[in-house]
Amino acid sequence: MGRLLEVEDLRTHFFTRAGVVRAVDGVDFSVEKGKTLGIVGESGCGKSVTALSIMRLLPTPPARIVSGSIRFDGRELTTLSERELEDVRGREVAMVFQDPMTALNPTLTIGTQIIEVLRRHLGLDDRTARRRAAELLDEVGIPRARERLDDYPHQFSGGMRQRVVIAIAIACEPRLLIADEPTTALDVTVQAQVLDLLDDLRREHEMAMILITHNMGVVAESADDVAVMYAGQIVEQAPAHELFRRPEHPYTEALLAALPDLDDNGARSRRLAAIPGRPPDLIDPPQACRFAARCPYAGCGDSCALEPPALRELRPDHRVRTAHPASEREAVTA
Amino acid sequence: MTEPLLSVTDLKVHFPIRRGLLLDRTVDHVKAVDGVSFEIPEGQTLGLVGESGSGKSTTAYATLQLVRPTHGSVRFAGRELTTLRREELRRVRRDIQIVFQDPYASLNPRMTVGRIVGEPLQTHSVGSRRSRRAAVADLLELVGFDPSYTNRYPHEFSGGQRQRIGIARALALNPKLIVCDEPVSALDVSIQAQILNLLKDLQRDLGLTYLFIAHDLAVVRGMSDTIAVMHDGKIVEQGPADAVYTSPQSDYTRALLAAVPVPDPERMRARKAERLRLRPALSQA
Amino acid sequence: MSATQIAGRVAGVDAGAPIRQSSLWQDAWRRYLRNRGAVAAGILFLLIVVWCIVVPIVSPHDPNRIEFPDAYQGPSWSHPFGTDQFGRDLFTRAALGGRISIGIGFGATLAILLIGVAYGAISGFVGGKLDNALMRFLDALYGLPYLPFAILALAIIGTVNFWTMVVALSVASWFITARVVRGQIMTLKENDYVRAAYAVGVRWYMILGRHLLPNTLGVLVITIFLELPGVILGEAFLSFLGLGINPPDASWGSMAQDGRDAYRAHPHIIIIPSLAIATLVLCANFIADGLRDALDPRTKET
Numbered sequence: 001m002g003r004l005l006e007v008e009d010l011r012t013h014f015f016t017r018a019g020v021v022r023a024v025d026g027v028d029f030s031v032e033k034g035k036t037l038g039i040v041g042e043s044g045c046g047k048s049v050t051a052l053s054i055m056r057l058l059p060t061p062p063a064r065i066v067s068g069s070i071r072f073d074g075r076e077l078t079t080l081s082e083r084e085l086e087d088v089r090g091r092e093v094a095m096v097f098q099d100p101m102t103a104l105n106p107t108l109t110i111g112t113q114i115i116e117v118l119r120r121h122l123g124l125d126d127r128t129a130r131r132r133a134a135e136l137l138d139e140v141g142i143p144r145a146r147e148r149l150d151d152y153p154h155q156f157s158g159g160m161r162q163r164v165v166i167a168i169a170i171a172c173e174p175r176l177l178i179a180d181e182p183t184t185a186l187d188v189t190v191q192a193q194v195l196d197l198l199d200d201l202r203r204e205h206e207m208a209m210i211l212i213t214h215n216m217g218v219v220a221e222s223a224d225d226v227a228v229m230y231a232g233q234i235v236e237q238a239p240a241h242e243l244f245r246r247p248e249h250p251y252t253e254a255l256l257a258a259l260p261d262l263d264d265n266g267a268r269s270r271r272l273a274a275i276p277g278r279p280p281d282l283i284d285p286p287q288a289c290r291f292a293a294r295c296p297y298a299g300c301g302d303s304c305a306l307e308p309p310a311l312r313e314l315r316p317d318h319r320v321r322t323a324h325p326a327s328e329r330e331a332v333t334a
Numbered sequence: 335m336t337e338p339l340l341s342v343t344d345l346k347v348h349f350p351i352r353r354g355l356l357l358d359r360t361v362d363h364v365k366a367v368d369g370v371s372f373e374i375p376e377g378q379t380l381g382l383v384g385e386s387g388s389g390k391s392t393t394a395y396a397t398l399q400l401v402r403p404t405h406g407s408v409r410f411a412g413r414e415l416t417t418l419r420r421e422e423l424r425r426v427r428r429d430i431q432i433v434f435q436d437p438y439a440s441l442n443p444r445m446t447v448g449r450i451v452g453e454p455l456q457t458h459s460v461g462s463r464r465s466r467r468a469a470v471a472d473l474l475e476l477v478g479f480d481p482s483y484t485n486r487y488p489h490e491f492s493g494g495q496r497q498r499i500g501i502a503r504a505l506a507l508n509p510k511l512i513v514c515d516e517p518v519s520a521l522d523v524s525i526q527a528q529i530l531n532l533l534k535d536l537q538r539d540l541g542l543t544y545l546f547i548a549h550d551l552a553v554v555r556g557m558s559d560t561i562a563v564m565h566d567g568k569i570v571e572q573g574p575a576d577a578v579y580t581s582p583q584s585d586y587t588r589a590l591l592a593a594v595p596v597p598d599p600e601r602m603r604a605r606k607a608e609r610l611r612l613r614p615a616l617s618q619a
Numbered sequence: 620m621s622a623t624q625i626a627g628r629v630a631g632v633d634a635g636a637p638i639r640q641s642s643l644w645q646d647a648w649r650r651y652l653r654n655r656g657a658v659a660a661g662i663l664f665l666l667i668v669v670w671c672i673v674v675p676i677v678s679p680h681d682p683n684r685i686e687f688p689d690a691y692q693g694p695s696w697s698h699p700f701g702t703d704q705f706g707r708d709l710f711t712r713a714a715l716g717g718r719i720s721i722g723i724g725f726g727a728t729l730a731i732l733l734i735g736v737a738y739g740a741i742s743g744f745v746g747g748k749l750d751n752a753l754m755r756f757l758d759a760l761y762g763l764p765y766l767p768f769a770i771l772a773l774a775i776i777g778t779v780n781f782w783t784m785v786v787a788l789s790v791a792s793w794f795i796t797a798r799v800v801r802g803q804i805m806t807l808k809e810n811d812y813v814r815a816a817y818a819v820g821v822r823w824y825m826i827l828g829r830h831l832l833p834n835t836l837g838v839l840v841i842t843i844f845l846e847l848p849g850v851i852l853g854e855a856f857l858s859f860l861g862l863g864i865n866p867p868d869a870s871w872g873s874m875a876q877d878g879r880d881a882y883r884a885h886p887h888i889i890i891i892p893s894l895a896i897a898t899l900v901l902c903a904n905f906i907a908d909g910l911r912d913a914l915d916p917r918t919k920e921t
Contacts, residue, residue, distance in 0.1 A: 042522040187385035188549065189616050192593035192609055214522065217595025221602050240599040258527035260552040262594055265576050267556035271534060274527035278492065278635060398818055427820035440811035443643065444833040450812075454819040478634035490637040498634050503815065 004208045005031040005054070005176055010068035012046075012053045015061055019283040023049040025232035027068075028311065031176065036202060036209040038223030038240065040216060042255075044279060046232040047212045051178050054210075055095055056085055072176070091121040094169035098181035100161035104153040110137070110164050111149030114171055121172045136167040141197060159190035163197065170201055177202070180212045195222050216259055220244055225317075228252050231279050231290040234311060238318040248314055248325035250295045251275075289322065297324035337412060338373040339543050340397070340511055345370045345406035347389075347396045366392040367403075368567035374560075376510070379537070379544040381558030381575065383551055383590070389567040390547050394513045397545065398430055399423055411510065428458055431504035435516035437496035441488035447474070447499055448484030454506040473502040477532060494525035501532065505540070513545045518553060530557065551594050555579055563587050585615035647837075650913040657909020664902040667895070671717035680708035682715045683867045691885050701887045703877055709891055716869040717895060723784050723870070724851040724899075730789035731846050732839060735796025736832070742797070743804030744827055754801070757794055765791050765849075766856055773862065784863060788850050796842050803835045837914035844907035848900040855896050871896050 007029050014021040024046040031037045039047045052058045054070055056077065070077040072093065080088070089095075097103045105113060114133040118124045124132060130149065137145035140163040153161055162182065169177055179198060183191035199222055202209050211222055219226050219240065226243045228236040228251065236249040247253045257273035264270075277294040280286055286293065289304040298304050304323035311321040348363040367389045374380045384390045395401040397408055399415050408415045415426060431454075434440040441450055452470045460466065471481035477498040488496055497517060504512050514533065518526040530553065536542055548554045554561060555575055562572040563586065571584040582588045589612035592605055652658060675682060680698075689706030692698055700709035742753040772787035773779060807813065808831065816826050851871075857863035858872025859879075866873065871892035878888030 042524060188551070189385060189589060189593040192595070195595070196606060196609065215595060216523070216597040220597040220599045221595045221605070223599075244597055244599055255523055256597060258523050259597060260527075260530070260550075260556040262552040262555060262579070262591070262596060264555070265580070268559065268575060270556070271531045272527035272556065274531055275524035276528075276633070278525075278638070395814075400814060400817055424820035424822075427818060430818070432815060432818045434811035434815065436811055440815060442810075442812045442830050442834070444836075445829070453816070453821065457819055457821045457825070480636070483637060486637050486640075487643065489643065490639050490641065492638045495634050495637070500815070503819075507819070 002033055003030045004033045004073055005210075006069075006071045007050075007054070008069045008071075010050065010053060010070065011066045012049050012058065012063060013066050014063050022232050022282050022285060023063075024053060025282070025285070027229075027232075027234055029227050029234060029237065031208045031210060032224075033175070033208055034202070034206045035224040036199075036211055036222055038211045038213065038219030038226045039229060040213055040219045040226060041229035042214055042279065044282070045229040046282075047214075047229050048180050050229070051095070051180050051210060051212050054178065055089060055093060056080075057089075057095075087121075090117060090169075090174070091172045092174050093176045093178065094172070094174040096162070096165055096169050096177065096179040096182045098184050100158055100165050100185065101153075103165045104161060106153050109150050109152055110156075114149075114164075114168055117168055117171045132171075133167075136171055137164070139201070140164070140167045140170075141193075142167075159186055159194060162186060162190075162194055166194070166197065166201070170205060170207070173205055174207060176208045176210070178210045178212070181214070182211070183218065184213070184215075191218075192221075198222065216255060228255070231285060232282055233290065233321060234319075235291065235321045236319070237311075242315075242318055246318075246326070248318065248320045248327060249291075249322050250297055250324060250326075251291050251322075253326060254294075254296075291322070295322075295324070297329065336376075337409075339376040339411060340545070341373040341407075341409045342393075342397060343371045343407045343409075345393065345396055345408065346404045347392050347401055348404045365567050367396060369406075370562075370564070370567075370569050371406075372560075372562050372569065372572065374511070374543055374545060376543055377537070377541050378559040379546050379557055381554035381561045382545065382547045382564060383549065383554050383561065384564030385549060385590075387566075388564040390564050391515055393564070394432070394515050394545060394547055398427075398432060398513060428454075428507040429510045430513070431507065431509040431511070432513045432515060433497070433500050433504050433517045436520055437493045437500065438520075440500050441496055443488055446485050446487055447491075450488070450499060451484075451502045451506055454503060458507060460507070469506070473506055474499075476505065476536075477502045492525075494521055494529060497521065497529050498532065501529075501536070505536070508540075509542070511543045511545065513547070515547045516549065517546075519548060519550060526553070533557070551579075551591060563590065585612060588612055589615040647913040651909050654909040654912060656905050657912075660902040660905030660909070663898065664906060667717065667899055667902070668721060671714045671721060674714035675711055675718070678708065678711040678714075680711045682707055682712040682869070691881070691888075693885075693887060700891050701885075703874075703888050704881060704885075709874075709888065712869055713871070713874065713891055713895055716871045716874050716892060717899075719781065719864055719868065719870040720851055720854055720872070720896070721899070723781060723788065723854045724847050726781075726785040727788040727792075727850040727854075728843050728846045730785055731793040731796050731850070732842065734789065734793040735842075736800050736835075736839070738793070739797040739800030739802075740804055740827065740832065743801035743808070744823075744831065746805070746808075750801070754798075757797060760794055763791075766853060769853060769857065770862060773857070779863065779865060781864075784854060784857070787857075788853050792846065792849060792853070796846065799838060799842060800835060803838055804831050807831050807834050841907055841910045841914060844903045844910060847903045851896060851899060851903075855892075 007027060010024055010027045012024040014023055027050055029037065039050065041047045053065055065078055111130065111133055114136060115129040118129040118132055133149055134146045137148060142148055142160060142163055156164060183194050186194060195218065211219065213219060223240045226238060226240050227234045228249065230251050236252045247256060254275045258275055260272060261267060275294055280290055288306055289298065289309050292298040292305050302323060309321050309323050311319050313319050314325055314327065345367055346369055347367040348365050350360040351362045351364060353359065353361045370393055372380055382390045382393065392401060396403040403416055410426065410430065413426065418426065448470050451473050452466050455466045455469060470484060474481050474483065491499065518529050521529060537544060546554060546557045558575045560573065561575045561578040562569045565586050571578060571582065571587045578587065582591060592608040592612055686706035689702050690704050692702040694701045698708050698710060700713060702708055738753065742750045768791040769787045772790050773783060776783045776786065813826060813830050816830050854863060854870060855872030858870045859876045861876060864870040864873045874892040875889050882889045
């Protein structure tokens with residue numbers, strides 16, 4: 001399988017009155033055809049800005065992609081005109097946002113909104129588009145699809161509305177679906193159903209997917225590969241089973257340790273391993289490793305306190321940006 | 335056997351649905367809470383879990399008498415709260431406090447941190463002005479702040495820090511019971527762990543009793559001695575935390591547990607199959 | 620053991636320093652200064668007010684003295700705005716008229732604020748049936764046309780002077796403010812900090828005075844400049860119709876009326892007060908707009 005999307009050294013900065021916010025600061029990753037890449041990180045780490053940069057949906061100004069390349073199926077997206085982008089968006093790359101309440105126009109029926117996309121990108125006539133719209137609703141698991149085409153968004157529950165958003169996203173059989181916190185606004189049970197649905201759709205349509213979330217559990221359930229972001233950079237990247245079994249970066253380890261465990265019988269009597277401090281200010285990020293101030297392994301006089309570590313390949317497909325990966329620490333103590 | 339600190343019996347909160355333009359009349363009721371009973375012994379935590387609309391927050395407000403229950407009894411430290419008059423209730427409020435979910439909406443933006451944390455003391459005229467100021471400094475220190483921040487405003491703090499300020503306010507009157515209404519669901523994982531640890535430490539050192547409400551089952555497990563699972567205004571399962579999680583009795587609890595995403599890709603398939611099997615237990619998608 | 624006794628004993632809880640240092644009002648002020656139109660309007664507004672205050676004091680001309688030989692002069696060095704049919708210096712007289720127009724404007728606006736805040740706050744705070752009744756009453760008043768209502772109020776009071784004008788104009792136009800304040804209070808009431816105050820046992824009047832009203836301040840500041848133009852125009856209309864300020868006192872409205880008879884031959888007499896009114900109203904609108912952008916927390920920091 002080839003690479004569908006290749007992002008290289010992407011830097012998206014926000015030019016604000018207070019200074020230049022380096023929201024995304026040198027991000028590299030690629031997405032294989034038909035696979036899911038999970039991008040996980042806490043708020044403000046740049047994961048959503050990365051996604052919006054790919055779609056070129058950020059307001060300019062203040063945001064600007066200052067460097068880097070985004071190649072979709074060999075085509076450079078950063079230099080496309082707004083007109084050319086409109087043909088890519090929704091047709092080849094589609095997006096699902098966090099809030100299903102605002103993603104749909106409340107004054108139009110669901111049917112109208114799906115048909116609009118079908119006509120715009122596929123040039124279907126009204127009757128065919130309507131039939132296709134009903135099929136799509138059926139596919140995303142909305143009962144009585146044909147009747148519900150004439151309903152308005154407020155007549156659907158939050159979970160059902162997100163299904164409608166997904167139906168619109170997959171309407172033109174895009175090759176890449178970017179889902180930005182698609183389940184954060186939903187209840188757990190509904191979240192699980194929506195994630196399962198996305199996974200099924202990806203398989204059937206041979207779509208690739210970028211799943212952006214703050215929830216480690218959500219990536220573990222759905223992603224083939226995982227990129228962990230911190231302070232505008234990817235700090236660790238690996239296949240999901242590898243990342244969760246053998247996390248290397250101290251931040252990844254700390255995030256997993258800070259997570260309350262659903263299956264831990266003794267959890268009541270233990271404290272959680274909290275990460276001290278806060279992520280750095282992205283207007284003036286530290287010259288050194290951005291995690292150094294919170295890292296339990298960074299000693300003074302360490303190389304990582306002086307210069308930023310590069311993203312290096314520790315094992316095949318397992319890359320990490322730290323001077324103290326877990327496997328090397330073990331080697332030292334052993 | 336001693337009486338539990340809080341016992342709630344057959345609590346019901348029904349909100350009327352009104353219709354009509356000039357003269358509205360009640361056409362129906364929303365049964366937000368419909369016959370909920372639980373007890374919390376002193377120094378322990380009851381975790382109340384449920385999805386949005388399950389009635390868990392309304393249960394909390396009704397326990398605090400912020401919403402007057404339609405029916406049922408709330409006994410706190412041997413006193414029935416539902417029949418108390420306003421002045422008596424004001425005195426009891428010193429012993430029951432609340433910590434809210436949204437760190438942005440829970441602090442008055444026009445008040446300094448010192449005034450926010452000191453307001454409960456001032457309201458109940460505890461001590462002199464000077465001793466109150468000292469108490470506020472101690473409270474800020476207790477939740478991890480340098481006391482010199484008393485003159486700062488809430489918007490100068492991050493979400494996690496604001497939540498600490500909210501906790502300091504809740505502690506001001508040395509309450510016996512604190513209702514924590516989704517105290518960490520608006521926070522990032524690393525900050526969430528800090529706040530949960532703080533709550534645990536405070537419980538240990540001050541002998542606090544918690545009614546801990548959350549939708550995140552993993553968070554609730556780590557905080558609670560007993561768990562009550564709410565669904566559609568009713569408690570569908572109640573028991574010791576470990577028992578509820580390891581051998582859930584109700585299908586709804588099982589479905590809820592199977593839905594929680596777990597950071598372990600190896601178990602993905604099995605869990606997905608389990609979810610499909612339990613689908614009927616969830617009333618709607 | 621009390622919470623305050625064990626301060627500092629809880630292990631490993633360092634909350635860190637505040638993440639930013641700023642003041643809400645200073646931030647708003649900074650945002651306002653960034654809006655060039657609003658700043659220009661603000662300066663012009665202040666200049667007009669200063670003119671109205673200072674010029675009648677330092678002017679060599681007595682604004683009420685009749686000098687028929689000087690009548691109907693166009694603008695000149697000694698009379699920058701010319702003179703009227705009685706030979707009175709319009710530069711001085713317009714400043715004097717401005718005192719009354721702006722004075723009535725601010726007076727009535729403050730009265731509107733007082734009535735509106737009291738009515739809206741009670742309605743929004745108490746809620747329920749009382750709110751319903753108060754709002755229906757407001758709906759009924761809403762239907763009344765503004766100026767006839769003010770004229771009716773003046774007729775009922777019987778005399779026309781500065782203060783009765785303030786009363787008549789404010790009585791006829793406090794409805795919008797009341798509704799805005801009610802809406803604000805209703806929204807603010809849903810905030811958790813209000814719930815927290817109840818949970819602590821804070822008394823209702825403290826909740827209203829400490830947690831609700833101070834948070835409507837921003838909206839009230841905007842309201843001042845939104846209401847001001849309406850009131851100033853209202854005063855001008857009434858005086859123009861001869862129902863307002865009586866001669867020899869002047870307001871911009873009554874000055875415009877003075878110029879009505881000779882508007883073909885000597886248009887400056889009507890143009891000068893009209894221009895003053897238009898400028899002031901425009902400034903107030905720009906200021907209100909700037910304040911809204913500055914005080915709205917949703918305004919983007921870019």
